[in-house]
Amino acid sequence: MIVVTSQEMAGSARDVSGPGWQSKRMIVREHGMGHSVHETRVLEGAELHLHYKNHLESNYCISGEGEVEHKVTGEVFPIKPGTIYSLNENDPHILRATKGDLLLVCVFTPPLSGNETHKADGSYASE
Numbered sequence: 865m866i867v868v869t870s871q872e873m874a875g876s877a878r879d880v881s882g883p884g885w886q887s888k889r890m891i892v893r894e895h896g897m898g899h900s901v902h903e904t905r906v907l908e909g910a911e912l913h914l915h916y917k918n919h920l921e922s923n924y925c926i927s928g929e930g931e932v933e934h935k936v937t938g939e940v941f942p943i944k945p946g947t948i949y950s951l952n953e954n955d956p957h958i959l960r961a962t963k964g965d966l967l968l969v970c971v972f973t974p975p976l977s978g979n980e981t982h983k984a985d986g987s988y989a990s991e
């Protein structure tokens with residue numbers, strides 16, 4: 865069994881941040897689960913242009929409010945506590961935190977190794 869706490873992740877090599885976000889990679893590739901699970905905070909007012917070309921990602925909102933815009937279709941979906949959105953087609957998107965920090969439980973497949981930050985195109989490198 866694998867047990868990891870947010871508290872022990874704080875300040876570790878798997879506590880990673882970028883412009884407007886911070887993420888604790890709690891379950892990662894080395895755990896062998898086939899996915900990674902992160903506690904992600906997107907700071908209020910942040911607008912992230914993301915395109916996970918090499919990964920599928922789901923995000924479940926715990927607190928805060930925001931929206932996710934599909935860059936191709938132009939659709940905009942509100943995000944509030946209890947909302948999950950899944951980028952099942954490697955969808956290019958814009959994530960906005962509009963009211964408070966967005967606190968998300970984030971799942972990546974295939975799993976991240978834990979120390980990734982975004983490339984210029986909004987993706988993470990493949991393995």
Ligand SMILES: CC(=O)NCC[C@H](N)C(=O)O
Pocket residue numbers: 885886887888902904906912914923959968970
């Ligand atoms: C929602 C999103 O993709 N935020 C950026 C950080 C990412 N969730 C991660 O955990 O690396």
